[in-house]
Amino acid sequence: MSGGINIARTDKLRAFALLSPAYLWLTLAVFLPLSAMAFFSFLTEVPFGDAEWSVTLTNYSAFFESSTFSRLLLKSVMLGVKVTALCVLIGFPCAWVLAKMIKGRAREALFLMVILPFWSNSLVRIFSWAIVLRGNGVLDKFVNAIWPWDVKVNLLFSEWAIVIGLVHSYLPYVILTSYLALQAIDDSLIEAARSLGAKWWTILWRIVLPLSAPGLLAGAVLVFVPVVGSFMEPRILGGRMGTYYGTLIEDQFVAVFNWPLGAALSFILLAVVLIILAVASPILKRAQT
């Protein structure tokens, strides 16, 4: 009896010892910074130097007092929806081609090209897009070189520029997760469906999409969450157009130096994103079956 308990206890100890690096990491990298931010969000003033501070809820109530904040949050959520939709529409077919139509060396080469954006600095990437999209830029010159009439292409400082930049940055997530999901689908399932008389859209709708939905959803979440809070792309590619909820938070930290308000706005964003995911998950789960 006691032997059994001892074994259970040493097992638990061993498990704890083995897991402790992970817990330590989570504590240092996630829990501590988040709790510090949560603490700041209830203060009147950042407790640095000899600033006087007290506990308050005004930072949260400020969000509801001015419609600017909620308007910007809605704008950011809509940006997230647009970018996620585009990433799915472009990424899923790309993943299909990679997983089912291309074999061998060509696939490796294409994979490299998909992952390439990950290897470049995001600032460099965004400024490259600025050079391409601005008036008299690369895109403008290219269009005018093949188009017989004179046109002005200046996408910089528009919502389109922001969307293009974000889609380019986050597309690989959707391609990679969808690729993994699609590769797990046995080719014989598709052959079986064809032998039963199904056209490609029936196969896509009734077999491929339901079976790859988990991967596709994982990719969509990986895109949606960071895009809603994005600030670099809107700022550089959006110019005057580029005021979003993410840039608003950034301003509180780096320009206005109102950390408590920035922290409160961040937590409201976190809550809204979690609510959206919670509401969407049962609907998406039902779509799977």
Next chain:
Amino acid sequence: MSEVRVNNIVKTYKTARALDDVTLTFPDGGFFGLLGPSGSGKTTLLRTIAGFVEPDTGSVTIGDRPVVNVPVEAREIGMVFQNYALFPNMTVADNVDFGLRVRGVTGNDAKRRVAEALELVQLGPLGKRYPHELSGGQRQRVAMARAIAPRPRVLLLDEPLSALDKSLRVDMQIELKRIQREVGITTIFVTHDQEEALTLSDRIGILKGGRLVREGRPQEVYADPGDTFTARFLGEANVFDGKPEGSLLELLGGARVTRPEKATRIAVRPEHMTVSTVEPEGPNVLRAELRQRIFAGAMGTCVLEWQGQPVKAIARQEEFDGLPEKGAVWLSWSDRHARALTVD
């Protein structure tokens, strides 16, 4: 239900010829077994009929309809895959319903036909289960029901029983034969298991290296294989080469045996070999060395050696019991059991 014909099918992959000028007719309502070792092109031929493989040259007709340019989904075929390929996200009933729905059969009509198909394969009450909740044999039945439900013109089976264990496989063979008889659909199936081919088929075709080497009723082909490959692939055969001496054939060591149809090579099945301790009368007698006797119930197998060549004989129990463990014996067969083989 339709007759299926393939004419002069050639299919080359890079440098390898998967199918080399294959012409074959699969009779209406028959159960046709395509048999061959791996790499013989049997699966390629089946997939050509299905439409997954496009032949370099040649034609395929299902019924009177040429289908080489018809995509798979419009060929009206039913196919059972080696791994069954059941849709994991659908129930058994939805799997069976799939082919009906894409053909526009819905409502009560579809429900009735799904129930009929599941009844046919004796899975009536399992419609609401998911494929992962079924055993291997049940999945096999669902795959059959799904393929048959839309009433295809031809049923194609790709090694349908190879994923099952031995005892279940024998049961499913009987079951498969029953279902095919009941539905009366032209069925083509691919196997590397010669016993399975002999049991199930009305006709068999034997492929080797992309070529059709023999085609016919199983009994016919077994009794008169015609070439060395077929003789050895379908059952077992003792093959002897000799020099022609008029109506006789002189084998190694000077023994003379009857020569069928001007042959220089003959085959005798082990079950047609007689082993005895006294020299028998008549022709076709060889002096051989008995190496081993293997008891196996009603029949026993004798492993012998003649002129350095292994020879196998199957003996009935009483004959078997009268033989020594080892030593010199006489081997003989009657004229009608020696078959001429072509030398290739």
